Amino acid sequence: xxxxxxxxxxxxxxxxxxxxxxxxxxxxxxxxxxxxxxxxxxxxxxxxxxxxxxxxxxxxxxxxxxxxxxxxxxxxxxxxxxxxxxxxxxxxxxxxxxxxxx
Amino acid sequence: xxxxxxxxxxxxxxxxxxxxxxxxxxxxxxxxxxxxxxxxxxxxxxxxxxxxxxxxxxxxxxxxxxxxxxxxxxxxxxxxxxxxxxxxxxxxxxxxxxxxxxxxxxxxxxxxxxxxxxxxxxxxxxxxxxxxxxxxxxxxxxxxxxxxxxxxxxxxxxxxxxxxxxxxxxxxxxxxxxxxxxxxxxxxxxxxxxxxxxxxxxxxxxxxxxxxxxxxxxxxxxxxxxxxxxxxxxxxxxxxxxxxxxxxxxxxxxxxxxxxxxxxxxxxx
Numbered sequence: 001x002x003x004x005x006x007x008x009x010x011x012x013x014x015x016x017x018x019x020x021x022x023x024x025x026x027x028x029x030x031x032x033x034x035x036x037x038x039x040x041x042x043x044x045x046x047x048x049x050x051x052x053x054x055x056x057x058x059x060x061x062x063x064x065x066x067x068x069x070x071x072x073x074x075x076x077x078x079x080x081x082x083x084x085x086x087x088x089x090x091x092x093x094x095x096x097x098x099x100x101x102x
Numbered sequence: 103x104x105x106x107x108x109x110x111x112x113x114x115x116x117x118x119x120x121x122x123x124x125x126x127x128x129x130x131x132x133x134x135x136x137x138x139x140x141x142x143x144x145x146x147x148x149x150x151x152x153x154x155x156x157x158x159x160x161x162x163x164x165x166x167x168x169x170x171x172x173x174x175x176x177x178x179x180x181x182x183x184x185x186x187x188x189x190x191x192x193x194x195x196x197x198x199x200x201x202x203x204x205x206x207x208x209x210x211x212x213x214x215x216x217x218x219x220x221x222x223x224x225x226x227x228x229x230x231x232x233x234x235x236x237x238x239x240x241x242x243x244x245x246x247x248x249x250x251x252x253x254x255x256x257x258x259x260x261x262x263x264x265x266x267x268x269x270x271x272x273x274x275x276x277x278x279x280x281x282x283x284x285x286x287x288x289x290x291x292x293x294x295x296x297x298x299x300x301x302x303x304x305x306x307x308x309x310x311x312x313x314x315x316x317x318x319x320x321x322x323x324x325x326x327x328x329x330x331x332x333x334x335x336x337x338x339x340x341x342x343x344x345x346x347x348x349x350x351x352x353x354x355x356x357x358x359x360x361x362x363x364x365x366x367x368x369x370x371x
Binding site: 006008009017018034048067069070073076077079080081083084085086087088090091092093094095096097 | 137162178181211212213214215216217218239240242243244245246248251273274275300301308309338339341342
């Protein structure tokens with residue numbers, strides 16, 4: 001990786017350019033979590049695995065370490081080394097692994 | 103400024119998209135074989151390959167865009183080895199078509215043994231016919247594991263020049279693996295999954311401009327055929343030079359694709 005200062009814009013300009021857009025995205029996440037709380041859980045007694053993964057990733061968002069995007073993507077990745085013979089008709093992905101391996 | 107979208111599924115798009123892309127400066131596209139949203143029969147593939155090699159170049163030409171393509175059965179259908187082998191057997195005759203640049207997009211979808219076997223057979227075909235290779239990496243939670251598995255398979259083919267293989271749909275957690283092993287890396291610009299123009303620009307800043315390209319992978323799902331020019335605008339907004347922007351959106355795809363003797367741009371047309 002190059003120098004840690006490899007963005008051609010300075011820090012103030014980056015904040016000026018992107019702050020409002022990301023303030024809105026933060027509120028989108030908050031309202032999404034509120035919406036889940038307002039929804040009938042039906043038979044789901046515990047947090048859904050995708051919601052758990054999202055909440056786990058939120059911890060990475062506020063720590064002081066670099067490379068947050070990479071670390072969040074890794075936390076949302078399947079870490080299982082098993083390779084099944086077939087997906088048995090499954091085509092899509094869910095966005096988070098069924099079991100979070102830490 | 104002219105640009106190339108080196109991965110876009112135009113059979114799923116309207117002619118209005120060709121017009122908008124041309125107006126934004128698109129001079130050429132390459133279209134890898136793709137999943138139609140449902141599993142096809144072998145004969146359905148033959149029709150699709152005819153569409154990619156005969157009909158779509160004419161549609162693109164109406165807007166001054168050159169159309170190139172890649173042959174394969176997409177990883178989403180490669181979990182069925184019987185169908186996959188039927189399709190692979192018809193690929194060699196299409197490799198002779200003037201707009202076919204190589205084998206793609208091949209790779210993995212759900213990281214299964216069936217998909218791995220068909221990936222190996224596709225790579226063997228590319229080696230036999232000395233074709234460029236365009237690799238699809240899986241979606242979301244399957245991407246990291248799948249990317250590593252794909253590179254394990256490629257390693258088995260010691261005769262392959264890694265500079266003739268592009269591994270597409272990289273993100274922050276896979277790009278370094280791909281570049282460190284000597285392959286080209288593609289960044290796909292999607293609204294919800296893969297990279298946004300902002301994140302693709304971040305990756306360029308962190309990992310440089312060598313052996314990387316940008317593409318929209320526009321298809322029948324949520325996607326944007328103007329994602330490449332939007333990323334050029336993002337780079338410009340952030341202070342990147344025109345030279346860097348042109349390298350990412352035109353020169354780099356030219357450099358990789360020119361390794362096929364069939365890739366010639368006619369910029370006067």
